[in-house]
Amino acid sequence: MSELSHLDSKGKAVMVDVSEKEITRRTATARSIVFLPDEVLKHLTNGDLQTKKGSVFQTAIISGIMAAKKTGELIPLCHPLGLDNCKIDIRLNEQQEVVIDCTATITAKTGIEMEALVGASIAALTIYDMCKALSHDIVIKETKLIEKTGGKRDFKRT
Numbered sequence: 284m285s286e287l288s289h290l291d292s293k294g295k296a297v298m299v300d301v302s303e304k305e306i307t308r309r310t311a312t313a314r315s316i317v318f319l320p321d322e323v324l325k326h327l328t329n330g331d332l333q334t335k336k337g338s339v340f341q342t343a344i345i346s347g348i349m350a351a352k353k354t355g356e357l358i359p360l361c362h363p364l365g366l367d368n369c370k371i372d373i374r375l376n377e378q379q380e381v382v383i384d385c386t387a388t389i390t391a392k393t394g395i396e397m398e399a400l401v402g403a404s405i406a407a408l409t410i411y412d413m414c415k416a417l418s419h420d421i422v423i424k425e426t427k428l429i430e431k432t433g434g435k436r437d438f439k440r441t
Contacts, residue, residue, distance in 0.1 A: 289360045298360050304392040309433030313399035315407035317381040318422040323414045324379060332414065339413045340373045343383070347371045347406030351387055351398040358401070362393050369398070371406055380424070383407055394434050400426060 291297045319332075326332050332339035348369045355363030368388040376382050385402035387395045407423045414421055430439045 296360060298362070299393070301362065301392040304434075306390060306392055307433045308388070308390045309393075309395050309431070310386060310388045311394065311396040311399040311431040312384055312386040312429040313396070313403040313426060314385075314429050315383045315403040315426040316376075316424045317383070317407050317410050318424055319379070319381060319410075319414065320418045320420040323417045323421065326414075326417065327375075332410075334413055334417065336413045339410055340381075342413060343373060343406040343409040344371045346409040347383070347385055347402040350405035351385060351402030354398045354401045358397055361397050364389055364391060364393070364395065364398060366395070366398060369402060371402060373406070381407075381410060383410075384429070394431060396428055396431050399431075400428060 288299050289296055323332065326334060331341065336342070348371060350357070351369045352366055355361045366387055366389055370386045372384045374382050383403050383406045385399045385406065387398040387402060389395045404426050407426065411421050411423060428438065428440065431437060
């Protein structure tokens with residue numbers, strides 16, 4: 284038996300069979316960090332960036348939630364899930380980087396980490412898209428799982 288859950292004993296790709304798993308409440312939070320140069324940050328007013336395309340952070344929140352809901356369509360072996368909740372928080376940290384946290388929740392037989400990771404990633408890409416006319420020095424630095432609960436084991440990045 285393979286240690287990788289999406290490979291069978293012959294090394295072929297498979298969807299994980301969750302039919303025998305217990306239904307539990309599961310949550311996951313993922314984070315993406317985006318560096319914005321000064322020529323973009325100077326457009327920051329009242330906690331959001333305003334561009335000709337509109338409110339950057341509000342658009343990123345909507346796109347991230349929409350993407351999280353479509354994760355099963357985007358990643359081939361992910362189960363299609365109906366989210367109980369998805370929340371995206373966007374803020375600036377001390378280094379003037381944009382920190383995007385996506386928290387997804389579900390009561391189901393399988394986890395929700397991929398939905399949180401996709402939500403944070405697409406929110407970051409939306410910020411890039413909406414600000415690229417101001418600068419191409421925008422850098423999406425990282426996307427990572429911060430925490431997950433439910434299922435076999437919990438995880439919290441320290």
